[in-house]
Amino acid sequence: MCRTLSAFPSTCLERAKEFKTRLGIFLHKSELGTESGTVSKFEWGSKHSKEKFVPEDVLGWKESFDHLLSSKSGIAAFRAFLKTEFSEENLEFWLACEEFKKIQSATKLASRAQRIFEEFICSEAPKEVNIDHETRELTQKNLQGATATCFDEAQGKTRILMEKDSYPRFLRSAAYRDLVEQACEASTSQPSRHAGECSHT
Numbered sequence: 001m002c003r004t005l006s007a008f009p010s011t012c013l014e015r016a017k018e019f020k021t022r023l024g025i026f027l028h029k030s031e032l033g034t035e036s037g038t039v040s041k042f043e044w045g046s047k048h049s050k051e052k053f054v055p056e057d058v059l060g061w062k063e064s065f066d067h068l069l070s071s072k073s074g075i076a077a078f079r080a081f082l083k084t085e086f087s088e089e090n091l092e093f094w095l096a097c098e099e100f101k102k103i104q105s106a107t108k109l110a111s112r113a114q115r116i117f118e119e120f121i122c123s124e125a126p127k128e129v130n131i132d133h134e135t136r137e138l139t140q141k142n143l144q145g146a147t148a149t150c151f152d153e154a155q156g157k158t159r160i161l162m163e164k165d166s167y168p169r170f171l172r173s174a175a176y177r178d179l180v181e182q183a184c185e186a187s188t189s190q191p192s193r194h195a196g197e198c199s200h201t
Contacts, residue, residue: 055183059198062171062180065163069094077179081170089127090158090166093120097155101148113146121154131157 061068061077068074075095082088096116103109120129121139131139135154142150170176184198 055186058176058179058183061176065159065167068167077176078167078170081173081175082166085166085169087166089120090129090162092127093129093158094155094162096120097151100151103148106146109148110143110146113143113150116151117143129154129158130161 057071057073058077061071061074068078075091079088079091082091093116096119100109100112100116103112117125117139119125120127121131121136122128123136131154135157139151139154180198
């Protein structure tokens with residue numbers, strides 16, 4: 001990769017700007033959630049932005065669902081896609097569980113567990129996730145002695161659902177394929193381990 005933007009050929013810079021524009025459209029008004037900021041924080045390879053967004057990020061999302069979830073920009077893009085399907089509650093619950101596990105205070109753990117349950121798990125919750133009755137009952141029982149693992153079963157079920165259902169649709173979406181095309185064009189002048197993938201995209 002080029003060390004600085006000034007080292008990019010003008011055509012590469014143009015492609016980078018176009019890619020950034022496409023990404024902005026794809027992620028419009030999408031929130032990264034949990035103190036991560038908004039789409040405006042994305043800058044193409046900027047050292048001053050919270051996210052260093054490069055073509056390899058986009059190309060890497062299709063390697064595995066774990067790869068997507070390990071990327072903050074990938075989560076933002078996936079959430080933007082889910083919002084178009086009005087099905088972002090599973091991802092939001094998964095993210096809430098990840099933040100929940102970081103809580104150290106037992107008091108805060110208990111209160112936060114109750115809020116998560118009321119928001120995502122209980123019957124007719126505002127963002128009710130799609131889990132079976134047994135998992136719902138188990139989670140409710142776990143709240144009686146809330147620990148960092150009390151949502152593990154429910155979180156695992158929603159993760160599997162996203163991986164088998166929403167994630168493949170995300171990869172097949174026109175928006176993602178367009179991003180892949182733009183990423184490949186932007187990375188043509190940069191050595192990349194994904195270069196071979198672009199030729200087959």
